[in-house]
Amino acid sequence: MAAEDNEQTAPGATPGAPAPAKKRAVGRPRRIDPETIVATARRILETEGVAALSMRRVAKEVGTTPMALYHHVRDKDELLMLTLAGTAATVPRPELPADPRDRLLAVSLHMHGTLARMPWVVEVLSLGDLTDEGALWMVEEIVASGIACGLTPEEAVRAYRTIWHCVYGDLVFRGAMERRAADPGRKRHFPDLLADADATELPHLAALAGRWSELTEDYDVTGQLGAVIDGLLGRPGRSSSP
Numbered sequence: 001m002a003a004e005d006n007e008q009t010a011p012g013a014t015p016g017a018p019a020p021a022k023k024r025a026v027g028r029p030r031r032i033d034p035e036t037i038v039a040t041a042r043r044i045l046e047t048e049g050v051a052a053l054s055m056r057r058v059a060k061e062v063g064t065t066p067m068a069l070y071h072h073v074r075d076k077d078e079l080l081m082l083t084l085a086g087t088a089a090t091v092p093r094p095e096l097p098a099d100p101r102d103r104l105l106a107v108s109l110h111m112h113g114t115l116a117r118m119p120w121v122v123e124v125l126s127l128g129d130l131t132d133e134g135a136l137w138m139v140e141e142i143v144a145s146g147i148a149c150g151l152t153p154e155e156a157v158r159a160y161r162t163i164w165h166c167v168y169g170d171l172v173f174r175g176a177m178e179r180r181a182a183d184p185g186r187k188r189h190f191p192d193l194l195a196d197a198d199a200t201e202l203p204h205l206a207a208l209a210g211r212w213s214e215l216t217e218d219y220d221v222t223g224q225l226g227a228v229i230d231g232l233l234g235r236p237g238r239s240s241s242p
Contacts (some may be wrong), residue, residue: 032062032064032068032069032072034072034082036062037058037062037069037072037073037079037082038079038082038083038085040058040061040062041053041058041079041080041082041083042083042120044057044058044061045083045120045123045124046120049120049123050080050120050123050124050126050127053076053079053080054076055069055070055073055075055076055079058079077130080124080127080130081130083124084121084124084130084131084132085132085133085134086132086134087118087121087132087134087135088114088132088134088135088137088138089134091110091114091117093110093137094106094110096141100144100145100146100148100149101145101149101229101230101233103141103145103148104141104142104145104146104149104163104229104233105222105225105226105229107138107141107142107145108142108163108167108225108229109221109222109225110138111135111138111164111167112167112170112171112221112225115167115168115171116171116174119171119175122168122171122172122175125168126168126172139160142156142159142160142163143156143157143159143160144156146159146160146232146233149233150233151232151233155232159229159232159233162228162232163225163228163229163232166224166225166228167225170221191209191212191213191216194206194208194209194212195209197209
């Protein structure tokens with residue numbers, strides 16, 4: 001007997017017609033590997049930035065639906081936190097000096113250097129209250145070093161905030177300037193505007209117009225952060241405005 005004679009036709013089916021496709025079973029959504037979700041989100045952040053990241057985009061790239069993705073990640077904030085997790089641990093902690101002032105500067109520079117290598121992290125942190133738990137040791141060291149230098153706990157917290165603003169602000173500005181420099185055809189407004197500065201109204205800027213680029217291109221983060229820290233530590237025991 002031929003092999004095809006052994007095949008049985010389902011009741012009601014047309015002989016010789018292809019068998020109907022099996023329906024997908026309805027039930028729990030397909031399990032998605034959390035590492036795949038995080039890796040996909042990080043790739044989008046690294047190449048396109050925070051604005052390009054959405055639950056819909058990630059769901060599409062991992063081959064599922066946004067509704068199914070919500071079974072694994074509560075919302076975009078949680079996705080960003082998962083993506084941040086562990087980034088600080090990829091950079092070895094530096095050997096820190098014993099002197100609290102020098103320790104404060106060393107940790108601040110380590111923070112700056114780490115984030116300079118991860119511009120996408122700077123963009124995520126710009127959202128406000130998101131962070132990598134593994135990076136909290138730097139906050140602890142800055143606050144502890146401030147207290148060891150004579151600041152009150154309240155002043156040490158505010159000193160940390162000031163240092164963070166300096167680090168973050170410098171990195172955001174550098175990133176913006178790099179993006180603008182990538183378009184050589186654009187018109188540069190500042191510091192070119194200084195060439196036409198009114199010496200009567202802006203005497204110092206007019207005098208420095210020809211040297212502005214020279215003076216800013218060799219900006220020394222170490223020296224300037226050190227000056228900020230010395231200023232913060234020069235007023236121990238005095239209360240600051242929140």
